Amino acid sequence: xxxxxxPERLARADWExxxxxxxxxxxxxxIDIVELVRRFREYLQExxxxxxxxxxxxxxxxxxxxxxxxxxxxxxxxxxxxxxxxHTEDLALAAEEADFLxxxxxxxxxxxxxxxxxxxxxxxxxxxxxxxxxxALAQEKQKKRRGRKRTKPEVPVPxxxxxxxxxxxxFKRLLAMLNGKREVPFRMLLSQEDPGEVVARxxxxxxxxxxxxxxxxxxxxxxxxxxxxxxxxKRKGRR
Amino acid sequence: MGNVKAAVEAALFVATKPLSLxxxxxxxxxxxxxxxxxxxxxxxxLEREGKPYRLARKSGGYLLELLEEYADxxxxxxxxxxxxxxxxxxxxxxxxxxxxxxxxxxxxxGQRAYAHIRELIDRGFVRAERKGPTKVLEVTEEFxxxxxxxxxxxxxx
Numbered sequence: 087x088x089x090x091x092x093p094e095r096l097a098r099a100d101w102e103x104x105x106x107x108x109x110x111x112x113x114x115x116x117i118d119i120v121e122l123v124r125r126f127r128e129y130l131q132e133x134x135x136x137x138x139x140x141x142x143x144x145x146x147x148x149x150x151x152x153x154x155x156x157x158x159x160x161x162x163x164x165x166x167x168x169x170x171x172x173h174t175e176d177l178a179l180a181a182e183e184a185d186f187l188x189x190x191x192x193x194x195x196x197x198x199x200x201x202x203x204x205x206x207x208x209x210x211x212x213x214x215x216x217x218x219x220x221x222a223l224a225q226e227k228q229k230k231r232r233g234r235k236r237t238k239p240e241v242p243v244p245x246x247x248x249x250x251x252x253x254x255x256x257f258k259r260l261l262a263m264l265n266g267k268r269e270v271p272f273r274m275l276l277s278q279e280d281p282g283e284v285v286a287r288x289x290x291x292x293x294x295x296x297x298x299x300x301x302x303x304x305x306x307x308x309x310x311x312x313x314x315x316x317x318x319x320k321r322k323g324r325r
Numbered sequence: 326m327g328n329v330k331a332a333v334e335a336a337l338f339v340a341t342k343p344l345s346l347x348x349x350x351x352x353x354x355x356x357x358x359x360x361x362x363x364x365x366x367x368x369x370x371l372e373r374e375g376k377p378y379r380l381a382r383k384s385g386g387y388l389l390e391l392l393e394e395y396a397d398x399x400x401x402x403x404x405x406x407x408x409x410x411x412x413x414x415x416x417x418x419x420x421x422x423x424x425x426x427x428x429x430x431x432x433x434x435g436q437r438a439y440a441h442i443r444e445l446i447d448r449g450f451v452r453a454e455r456k457g458p459t460k461v462l463e464v465t466e467e468f469x470x471x472x473x474x475x476x477x478x479x480x481x482x
Contacts, residue, residue: 206403207341208396210413212472214406215480219417226433 104147119155126151253290257299261323264315272311294319329355330363337367341407342448343386384449384467408448415441416468419451420480423463427453430462 108125109117126147256275263270275287291313294300299319303312315323332353336344346364350357364387368380381390391399408416415434419425419442431438442462445451449467453460464477474480 202339204338205341205405206399207405207407208400208403209471210406210408212474212480215413215417215420215472218410218413219421222414222418222434223421225414229433 105150117154119151123151123155249289249293252286253293256287256290257294257319257323260294260300260313260315261320269312269314272313275313299323329353329359330366333360333363334367337380337387337389340388343381343383343388345386348386384447411437412441412444416445416450416464419445419462420464420468420477423477424461425463426456427460427462 104126105122108122108129112118112122260270260275263274272287272291275291276283288311291300291302291311295302298316299322301314301316303314304310305312332355333349336349336353346357346360349355349360353360355363364380371379377395378389378391381388383390406413415430415438418430418433422429427439427442430442434441442451442453446453449465450471451462451468452465453462455461468474469476472480
């Protein structure tokens with residue numbers, strides 16, 4: 087019996103959960119990939135009001151399904167994996183092993199073998215080299231022009247105080263904010279939604295995470311970043 | 326396939342770049358000595374029979390090359406040069422600005438320039454000398470010979 091997942095759950099579930107739900111009534115050692123893909127597409131058809139996160143999840147699960155399918159096909163198309171060799175025999179052998187020998191009269195197309203021909207190449211002339219130089223120099227000029235236009239970086243990089251000082255200050259602030267709580271949402275560390283500040287705080291947090299003072303988690307796909315101060319971090323903070 | 330000479334000829338027929346002795350030996354599965362003997366035999370045969378092409382040795386490998394007098398004649402039938410356009414642009418830049426650091430070339434030509442430089446070094450057109458974290462690149466004698474130049478200055482003029 088298939089397990090139903092609500093669209094809301096699908097948006098939050100990881101790909102393993104989605105696959106588990108869609109294959110709940112299948113033998114785990116003999117999953118019908120074609121049926122699975124059909125179910126998955128059908129499922130998405132039902133979900134009309136997709137949240138922004140669903141298409142991303144669909145892509146991920148779709149990629150996993152395609153990979154599974156390609157591995158099955160590769161298995162069938164010959165175990166050497168290079169596509170060469172006696173394809174027909176390999177296919178028949180794989181089919182025999184998979185216990186579905188082609189019926190009498192079923193046509194198995196032979197591997198297409200393209201003729202190997204000589205591709206005439208000539209020497210490059212000096213004129214062509216000069217033309218290539220003009221093109222390369224024009225490209226350089228264009229790049230310089232583009233560089234000049236973009237004087238300010240798109241995301242402002244924090245300047246001024248040394249990074250380690252800022253990270254230490256943020257950690258002190260974080261400890262003060264805890265006040266009995268175990269976690270603090272990332273947005274609480276921001277005074278405004280300025281991209282520069284977001285980048286600066288995030289970099290500082292990554293530094294603190296690397297030092298083992300905090301742990302960063304994101305429970306939902308593209309959801310709020312949660313900052314948890316570790317026991318080790320608290321000990322260091324008291325000192 | 327038992328005939329080493331025929332196998333080597335077949336490989337040279339389809340190759341678009343010089344094939345080294347090791348490569349021929351690995352692909353055709355004949356000992357390098359037998360390949361070498363076959364190459365010598367092919368070279369002598371082509372010369373003896375007055376063929377319009379010869380066996381040339383380039384960048385540590387072997388390839389069939391048209392004699393100059395026939396090359397011009399059939400040029401319209403071979404529109405593709407043996408250096409791809411993006412690689413040619415990188416080569417032109419190195420020839421024009423060389424000696425130039427690899428970092429500068431990459432800055433101008435983009436990340437793909439790393440692969441171009443590798444190809445140009447393999448083909449013997451460019452030499453690289455390590456200098457600190459980067460490499461300094463300049464064109465070789467082989468490049469000059471290929472384009473019929475006396476020195477890199479001739480190209481820069």
